[in-house]
Amino acid sequence: MAEKRGLKLETVVLDCPEPLALAAFYNDLLGWNGVSGDDRWASVSGPDGATVSFQRDPGFRAPTWPEGERPQMLHLDIRVDDIDAEHDRVVAVGAKPLGEVQGSPTNGFRVYADPAGHPFCLVA
Known part of the structure; x- marks a missing residue:
């Protein structure tokens, strides 16, 4: 068994052209707790603490x-x-x-x- 080191996955990040729009899509898809962020970085979080984030990439x-x-x-x-x-x-x-x-x-x-x-x- 691996030694516990206090590591916890913070978020999964997807590159995209419009973070707020994609965060809104996943929030609706998953029925989560709402969107936070801005046009460069946005996130959605679920009731269990799972988070998916979206990072602006103009060349995506x-x-x-x-x-x-x-x-x-x-x-x-x-x-x-x-x-x-x-x-x-x-x-x-x-x-x-x-x-x-x-x-x-x-x-x-x-x-x-x-x-x-x-x-x-x-x-x-």
């Missing part, structure tokens, strides 16, 4: 998923009870479907892109 270019010139470097997996039941809601807040459900709606995953083009998965 979205990943080309699933492969290509700019492969994804990271993606978020978001647990849901039923992918089909969440599909319309995540599309309504601005997600773009990137494929069909792999596996079943209650035991599989589906890939989406956020408004900046970062892939993320709904996972059942």
Whole structure:
């Protein structure tokens, strides 16, 4: 067992052209506690203390998923009870479907892109 060193993950940071807009998307997607920050850095935090932050990158270019010139470097997996039941809601807040459900709606995953083009998965 590893020795505890007092380390705690502070946040996951995604580069993007518009931090406040992307933070608002993830806040709506996750149903979290609101957006904080400005046009250079914004964050959303969940009730359990999990945080996702967004850093302005004026030269940001979205990943080309699933492969290509700019492969994804990271993606978020978001647990849901039923992918089909969440599909319309995540599309309504601005997600773009990137494929069909792999596996079943209650035991599989589906890939989406956020408004900046970062892939993320709904996972059942």
